[in-house]
Amino acid sequence: MALSGSIRKDFYNPFGVYGYSLILEWEGEQNIANNTTYIKANLYLQSNGSGYTIQSSANKTAKIIIDGTTYTKTTANVSVSGNQKKLIYTASKVVSHNADGTKNISLGGSLEVNIQLLYGWVGTVTLDETTFELNAIPRASSITSFPNFTIGENFTVTISRASSSFTHDLTLKVGTATIKTVTGVATSYTFSLSQAEQDIIYAATPNSTKATVTLFCQTKSGSSNVGPPVSKNATATVPASVVPTFDAIIHSEYVQDVAQKIGKYVQSLSRLNLEITGAQGAKFSTIKRKSYQIDFDGVSYNARTATSAAIKGSGNLTVTGKVTDSRGRTATKTVTVNVLPYAPPQITEFSLQRCNEDGTPNLIGEYVRVERVGSVSSLLNVTEKNSLTYRIKCKERGGSDIWATVKEETISGVSLTGADVISDFPITKSYDFILEISDQFNTTFTLGVLSIGTVPLSLSPHGIGVGKVWQRGVLD
Numbered sequence: 001m002a003l004s005g006s007i008r009k010d011f012y013n014p015f016g017v018y019g020y021s022l023i024l025e026w027e028g029e030q031n032i033a034n035n036t037t038y039i040k041a042n043l044y045l046q047s048n049g050s051g052y053t054i055q056s057s058a059n060k061t062a063k064i065i066i067d068g069t070t071y072t073k074t075t076a077n078v079s080v081s082g083n084q085k086k087l088i089y090t091a092s093k094v095v096s097h098n099a100d101g102t103k104n105i106s107l108g109g110s111l112e113v114n115i116q117l118l119y120g121w122v123g124t125v126t127l128d129e130t131t132f133e134l135n136a137i138p139r140a141s142s143i144t145s146f147p148n149f150t151i152g153e154n155f156t157v158t159i160s161r162a163s164s165s166f167t168h169d170l171t172l173k174v175g176t177a178t179i180k181t182v183t184g185v186a187t188s189y190t191f192s193l194s195q196a197e198q199d200i201i202y203a204a205t206p207n208s209t210k211a212t213v214t215l216f217c218q219t220k221s222g223s224s225n226v227g228p229p230v231s232k233n234a235t236a237t238v239p240a241s242v243v244p245t246f247d248a249i250i251h252s253e254y255v256q257d258v259a260q261k262i263g264k265y266v267q268s269l270s271r272l273n274l275e276i277t278g279a280q281g282a283k284f285s286t287i288k289r290k291s292y293q294i295d296f297d298g299v300s301y302n303a304r305t306a307t308s309a310a311i312k313g314s315g316n317l318t319v320t321g322k323v324t325d326s327r328g329r330t331a332t333k334t335v336t337v338n339v340l341p342y343a344p345p346q347i348t349e350f351s352l353q354r355c356n357e358d359g360t361p362n363l364i365g366e367y368v369r370v371e372r373v374g375s376v377s378s379l380l381n382v383t384e385k386n387s388l389t390y391r392i393k394c395k396e397r398g399g400s401d402i403w404a405t406v407k408e409e410t411i412s413g414v415s416l417t418g419a420d421v422i423s424d425f426p427i428t429k430s431y432d433f434i435l436e437i438s439d440q441f442n443t444t445f446t447l448g449v450l451s452i453g454t455v456p457l458s459l460s461p462h463g464i465g466v467g468k469v470w471q472r473g474v475l476d
Contacts (some may be wrong), residue, residue, distance in 0.1 A: 001135045003028040003037070007107060007127045012052070014119035019052035020045065020080075022125045024064065028134060032163065033224030035097045035137050039066050043089040043109050050082035051447055056115050064091040065108040065129055078113050099227070101137040101162075106130065114356045138162030140219040140227030148235040148465035151198050151242075155234075156190040157215060166226060169218040174204040174236070176209050201236050202283035207326045209238045242327045244287060248279030249294065249321035251337055254307050261440050262385045267314040267342040269441055272296065275305045276321045285325035293322040342377045345388070345437040345444040349373035352450045357378060359421045364453035367423050368405070368431075374416045378440035388414055391436040392422065396429055397449070414439075427453025 004027040010018035018198060023041040023134040041064050047053065071091035080086050090110060097103040108129035113122045141161035149155040159168055172179040179200045182189060193201075205211040213236045219226040253259040254271040265272070274294050279287045292304040296319045297311055311317070316336050324330045351371040356362045359369050370392055379386040392407035406422050416437060425431055431450040436443050 001133045003030070005107075005132050007109070009125055009127050010048075011125050012117060012120070012122055013421075018046045019048055020054075020122075021048060022046075022109075022111050022127055024083075024127050026066075026107055026132075030135065030137055033221045033226055034357070035099075035101060035139065035227070036094050037097065037103065037105075037134050037137070038092065038094050039105065039107075040090065040092045041066055041107060041109070042086050042087055043111065044237050045078060045088050045092075045111060045113075046085040047080045047082050052080075053082050054080045054113070054115060056116075058114075060114060061112040062089040063110045064089060065106070066091060066093040067105040067107075069093055069097045073280055076111065078111065078115070085280075085455050097134070097137050099139070101139040103134045103136075104131055106132060123379065133172060133247050138166070138226070140230055141168060141217060142168055142230055143215060143217050143232040146215045146232040146234045148237070150237045150239050151201050152193070152239055154187055154190055154192045158188045159185065159217060160189060161219065165221065165377075167220045169220060171216040171218075171229075173214050173216065174201050179206060179213070189337045199283070202238070202242075205236075205238060205327070206281075206284045206286060209327050209329070211236045211238075236264055238283070238327060238329075241326075242282045242285075243280050244279060244285065244323050244325040246276050246280070246321065246323050246331060246333065247336045249319050249333055250275050251319060251335065257441070262340070262379050263382055264379070264381045264385075265311060265337055265339040266379060267339050268310050268312070270311050270339065272308040272311070272319075272337070273305075274301065274308060274319060276323060279304070279323045281325045282329070285327045285329065287323060289326055291324040291326075294326075295320040295322070311339050312313055314339045340377075340379050340381075342379065344442040345374060345376045345439050347372070347374040347435060347437055347444055347446045350435045350446050350448055352448045354425070354427070354450065354453060355421060357421070357423065359419065364427045366425055366427060367421050368425050368433075368450050370420045370422060370433070370435070372416060372419070372421070372435050374435075374437040374444075376414045376437065378414050379440070381392060384414065386414055386439050388416055390416055391434075391438075392420060393434040393436070394431045394450075397432050425450060 007024040009022045012019040023044040028037040028039050030037045043064050056078050060076045060078050064071045073089040076088050080225045106129045108127050110126040112124045141159050145158040146159045147155050168185040170185050171181045171184045177200050179197050201211050212233050214231050214233050216229045216231045218229040252273045254273050258266050258269050281287050294301045294306050318334050320334045322332050353369045354365040355367045355369040356365050376386055376388045389410040393403040393405050395403050407420050430452045431449040434445050436445040
């Protein structure tokens with residue numbers, strides 16, 4: 001590679017020594033910013049001895065060829081004295097280098113001498129075109145490192161430059177939006193993005209956790225650009241800490257009867273109104289309608305608001321709210337609700353026995369002793385909020401379907417024990433009985449039968465009863 005050179009052609013050799021030479025000398029001056037070389041070529045006629053002279057007053061033609069372009073002078077004077085090197089013609093050209101800074105040029109020329117010398121005719125002397133490789137011009141720098149980064153964290157880019165005098169303008173973009181521009185960078189730069197600059201990336205990725213960010217590098221020589229900008233891509237990741245938010249999961253009683261009577265949630269009776277409030281995306285993400293989820297009592301509700309089924313569990317139960325934004329990021333909160341255990345009223349004992357007025361057992365007594373044991377669930381909210389009411393109903397077997405209530409009482413507490421003695425049940429009749437136990441919400445009942453009076457033998461004008469009071473037929 002070179003920025004100067006020459007081509008020589010010796011001619012006229014009557015005594016074994018060339019008397020004259022045609023010489024083309026060139027030199028180049030490079031413009032790094034423009035990627036060009038200014039070529040200046042001089043065409044000389046040289047006498048190689050004191051006795052070699054040319055005398056001619058005629059105008060002659062001289063030509064210089066530079067990189068395919070022929071420059072011509074038609075008024076060249078070829079007169080030369082002994083041992084003289086005479087400039088005949090000068091031509092110049094600006095040649096453009098290849099994109100990578102390389103360039104080969106060809107140079108040549110000719111001189112129309114056209115003169116009769118002592119020992120022969122000299123016509124046109126030609127310098128054949130010769131190729132020279134010019135010095136390569138340093139071109140645009142390259143980005144050697146542009147790492148993937150998490151938004152909010154610093155990252156360093158490095159640049160490989162062809163000339164130590166080059167500087168660089170760096171532009172960071174996401175899509176068509178410019179994040180940051182810096183100038184005068186040498187071989188490396190550490191980006192520390194402000195919150196506003198970070199937000200430009202977030203705004204470009206409302207529906208994704210990753211963004212493609214492009215770094216453009218414009219090489220500068222002084223104030224001039226060297227070649228076009230080069231670029232490199234990296235991936236910017238939304239930090240794991242950037243998640244949606246919401247204020248709370250609120251809950252209330254859906255069943256007004258439970259709310260009014262108990263004031264707390266009750267197993268199998270309560271249903272909850274559930275709601276996620278104040279949900280917001282993070283850093284330009286959004287919350288879509290189907291991005292809510294509430295989990296409670298083994299059921300998932302894919303909505304911002306929901307009404308639960310009747311609560312199956314009791315004790316401290318967890319309500320979980322979940323919000324998912326347009327990036328697929330999730331926020332979760334939980335709240336604990338206390339649910340009182342509950343079961344419908346229970347009857348554990350119900351028996352009927354004929355007796356005397358004082359309750360003493362008597363198979364032919366016309367009173368009935370009703371043994372009853374049962375309970376209702378305790379529903380404490382500071383004080384007991386449940387109640388126990390029991391009823392004893394009866395009707396004659398085979399008679400009317402209308403039941404008569406013979407005993408009804410609301411007791412203090414939630415457990416029922418003991419017996420009631422009830423009158424007026426003739427021994428000639430049997431009766432169906434019902435025991436009902438009710439609380440604030442439900443009633444449980446069970447059936448029993450009071451048989452007719454029991455005796456070894458009974459006589460009537462119409463027949464005999466064996467083991468019972470006679471009721472019908474000759475033998476009963």
